[in-house]
Amino acid sequence: MLFRADEKAAVLARLTALEPTIKHICAVAGTPGISIGVSFKGEAIYRASYGVKDVEASLPTDSDTVFPIGTLAKTFTASAIGMLVHEGLLKWDTPIRDILPNFKSKNSTVEENLTIVDLLSHRSGLARSNYWWQGAERALLLEKQELLPFYSKLEKTGSFRGDWAYSNWGYAVAGEVIERLSGMSFGAYVSKNVLEPLQLKNTTMQAVNANSNWAKPYAALDDASPFLLPRYSFSDENIMNPAMGGASSANDLLKYSMALLESHRFESGKCSAVAALKNGLMHLSGHIFTAKATLEKSYAFGFYRSQLPSNVLGMGWNSIYVKSMPKLVPRGHCGPVIAHGGSLPGYHSSIAILPEIDASVIVCTNSIALGDTSGWTSLALIEALIDTPTPSDFRSLASEAAENNVRNVSKLLKSLEEAKKPGTTHKPLDEYVGRYTDSLHDWIIDVHKKENNGLEVAFQGLESQTWALSHYECDTFLWLASREEQAKRCRMTTYPLIGNHFKIIFQQNAAGAIDRLCWPHEAAVPVNEQYFTKL
Numbered sequence: 001m002l003f004r005a006d007e008k009a010a011v012l013a014r015l016t017a018l019e020p021t022i023k024h025i026c027a028v029a030g031t032p033g034i035s036i037g038v039s040f041k042g043e044a045i046y047r048a049s050y051g052v053k054d055v056e057a058s059l060p061t062d063s064d065t066v067f068p069i070g071t072l073a074k075t076f077t078a079s080a081i082g083m084l085v086h087e088g089l090l091k092w093d094t095p096i097r098d099i100l101p102n103f104k105s106k107n108s109t110v111e112e113n114l115t116i117v118d119l120l121s122h123r124s125g126l127a128r129s130n131y132w133w134q135g136a137e138r139a140l141l142l143e144k145q146e147l148l149p150f151y152s153k154l155e156k157t158g159s160f161r162g163d164w165a166y167s168n169w170g171y172a173v174a175g176e177v178i179e180r181l182s183g184m185s186f187g188a189y190v191s192k193n194v195l196e197p198l199q200l201k202n203t204t205m206q207a208v209n210a211n212s213n214w215a216k217p218y219a220a221l222d223d224a225s226p227f228l229l230p231r232y233s234f235s236d237e238n239i240m241n242p243a244m245g246g247a248s249s250a251n252d253l254l255k256y257s258m259a260l261l262e263s264h265r266f267e268s269g270k271c272s273a274v275a276a277l278k279n280g281l282m283h284l285s286g287h288i289f290t291a292k293a294t295l296e297k298s299y300a301f302g303f304y305r306s307q308l309p310s311n312v313l314g315m316g317w318n319s320i321y322v323k324s325m326p327k328l329v330p331r332g333h334c335g336p337v338i339a340h341g342g343s344l345p346g347y348h349s350s351i352a353i354l355p356e357i358d359a360s361v362i363v364c365t366n367s368i369a370l371g372d373t374s375g376w377t378s379l380a381l382i383e384a385l386i387d388t389p390t391p392s393d394f395r396s397l398a399s400e401a402a403e404n405n406v407r408n409v410s411k412l413l414k415s416l417e418e419a420k421k422p423g424t425t426h427k428p429l430d431e432y433v434g435r436y437t438d439s440l441h442d443w444i445i446d447v448h449k450k451e452n453n454g455l456e457v458a459f460q461g462l463e464s465q466t467w468a469l470s471h472y473e474c475d476t477f478l479w480l481a482s483r484e485e486q487a488k489r490c491r492m493t494t495y496p497l498i499g500n501h502f503k504i505i506f507q508q509n510a511a512g513a514i515d516r517l518c519w520p521h522e523a524a525v526p527v528n529e530q531y532f533t534k535l
Contacts, residue, residue, distance in 0.1 A: 030220025072342030175242025217346020316372025371401030
């Protein structure tokens with residue numbers, strides 16, 4: 001695309017003018033450091049970094065600072081799949097069971113027909129709970145070798161190819177496909193076929209020792225002050241590495257986004273230069289609608305698509321902390337925003353791509369904050385690129401989100417209090433104590449008596465996964481901790497809080513003895529099907 005000097009100057013002026021707003025967002029949300037990159041019409045036109053990668057040592061963030069990227073790993077997994085298709089090792093419509101001999105599903109339709117497109121676009125129609133594998137304190141509760149056996153037990157919760165439901169499980173299975181067809185580990189294949197051709201020297205999907213330019217992870221406490229978290233580690237041996245492993249820098253992610261745009265343009269017939277990445281058009285195209293709307297809301301591979309003018313999906317959970325998300329209105333036609341956020345305890349990053357104007361926006365941060373800093377910042381930068389005639393007030397939005405995020409646990413407790421049965425009591429606490437098992441999923445829950453005569457629950461029987469229980473009603477208890485305790489223990493405090501997820505519902509047999517419990521953490525599965533039997 002041609003890029004006039006006056007046009008470039010105008011875009012740069014709008015981007016640069018956002019510096020005070022971005023610093024305000026970081027301050028109110030409790031984000032120590034942020035790194036930004038923007039491309040426009042095939043050129044990297046803007047880079048900026050504010051704050052620190054290391055609060056304790058006051059070390060500044062820069063464009064090469066490395067951040068774990070969380071669920072942005074999905075787009076790299078999709079790029080790797082695109083390379084396998086280009087090499088002739090895979091077809092988009094090949095059934096997964098023809099690639100992975102041990103692949104099974106409780107649902108025969110899924111087992112017989114599931115393809116890589118279904119996995120990459122979240123349209124399997126299967127349950128998606130992360131609680132089975134993702135624990136507090138950065139613990140992984142399942143081993144990689146348990147992936148396919150566990151996937152085979154996921155319940156049907158929607159229509160195959162008819163209902164969209166975000167799932168990390170699907171991308172983990174896609175990683176197995178990559179390893180099976182390439183004969184290499186997932187991380188090694190991505191490195192050889194995606195990272196090295198693009199010269200992404202600060203990006204990896206494999207285990208790595210933190211270098212001197214690695215951003216430390218922080219959680220924002222209720223007063224927005226940073227709390228240092230344990231370092232995040234990932235490797236090819238992690239069950240969810242293809243879904244949310246890896247690390248990169250703003251510079252590398254900018255290069256990667258520009259390579260995706262180049263592949264998309266080449267395959268759309270808009271340029272003649274052969275692209276390094278393959279199947280970019282398939283990668284960025286929508287494969288299932290995510291919402292009913294006149295303007296497109298769909299999911300590509302590792303990206304949400306939102307046709308403007310509208311709000312933009314996919315860059316965090318800010319929408320649950322403000323009354324209304326901003327509607328991005330371009331001055332002229334600019335096509336869809338294709339975007340995704342990547343979050344982990346201690347980090348949140350985002351990529352946004354606008355193919356019609358050959359532009360991309362990268363934001364990396366080192367905090368799980370009071371709201372998603374990278375989400376607000378990305379939207380502000382996108383508004384500058386599209387020269388919106390109606391700029392949004394992102395300072396006020398970030399402040400509103402921060403205030404509501406601090407109150408998220410207390411608001412949930414209030415709603416639970418209003419819904420509970422009044423005046424109920426529980427049995428003697430000793431009657432609840434014991435080990436409870438889910439034989440189908442080979443999973444355990446231990447209930448202990450505390451020294452102060454209370455109860456606590458230990459998921460998978462692990463000390464690191466122990467939470468205090470408080471009585472709620474009848475034989476139901478809650479393991480809901482304060483927002484700050486959850487933040488310090490590496491739980492995602494920006495995600496939606498659902499009351500049932502925190503309920504442990506004990507049940508009794510005909511003789512009145514407690515013989516099982518229900519833990520209703522999968523919203524689409526009936527509560528009475530989510531039970532653990534007492535040993």
